[in-house]
Structure formats: structure tokens, C-alpha cells
Amino acid sequence: MKHEILQAKGQLADWKKEYRELDLQASGLIVVVRNELSPYVEDVTSLRIDQAMVALKQLEKVAARMRELQEKIKDLGAVLDG
Numbered sequence: 001m002k003h004e005i006l007q008a009k010g011q012l013a014d015w016k017k018e019y020r021e022l023d024l025q026a027s028g029l030i031v032v033v034r035n036e037l038s039p040y041v042e043d044v045t046s047l048r049i050d051q052a053m054v055a056l057k058q059l060e061k062v063a064a065r066m067r068e069l070q071e072k073i074k075d076l077g078a079v080l081d082g
Contacts, residue, residue, distance in 0.1 A: 005080070012076050019069045022062050029059040 036052035 008076060008080060012073065012080065015069050015073050015076070019066060019073065022066050022069070026059060026062045026066065029055045029062065033059065 032055040033052050036048045036055065038047070041047055
């Protein structure tokens, strides 16, 4: 039983680490999207919308994985605490 608990705690630590890394990645992607779609550009045709879309699609994937990890972390944390 003790081995399984240690294994679960290791898994929880891995998920938390992955979540923090994804959070950092998401922050960077948000900056990229904001820079590419600057509201201060007068000529809309000069915006690099294709670059913003690539970053936005990646951000969507990152956010989905983060939501998934949030649930896993919450569930496993509750089991280990209870």
C-alpha cells in the first residue's frame, strides 16, 4: 500500500510540474497573440493574423490540457488527503 501512495504522490508532483510549465507557455502565447493583433496598428492589412491564429490554436490546446490536469490534480489530491 505504501508503494502505491508514493507512486500517486509522484504522479501528482509530475502533473503539478506539467501544469506550471503549461501555465508559463500559455502566458507566452497570450503575449504573442496580443503582439500580433495590436490594436494600435492603423493598417489592419499589416497585422500578421496567420501568426496569431497559430499561437491561438496552440493556446487552445494548452488550455485544454491545463483544464484536464486541474481535474486530475484535484481528484488525486482529494484521494491522498482523504
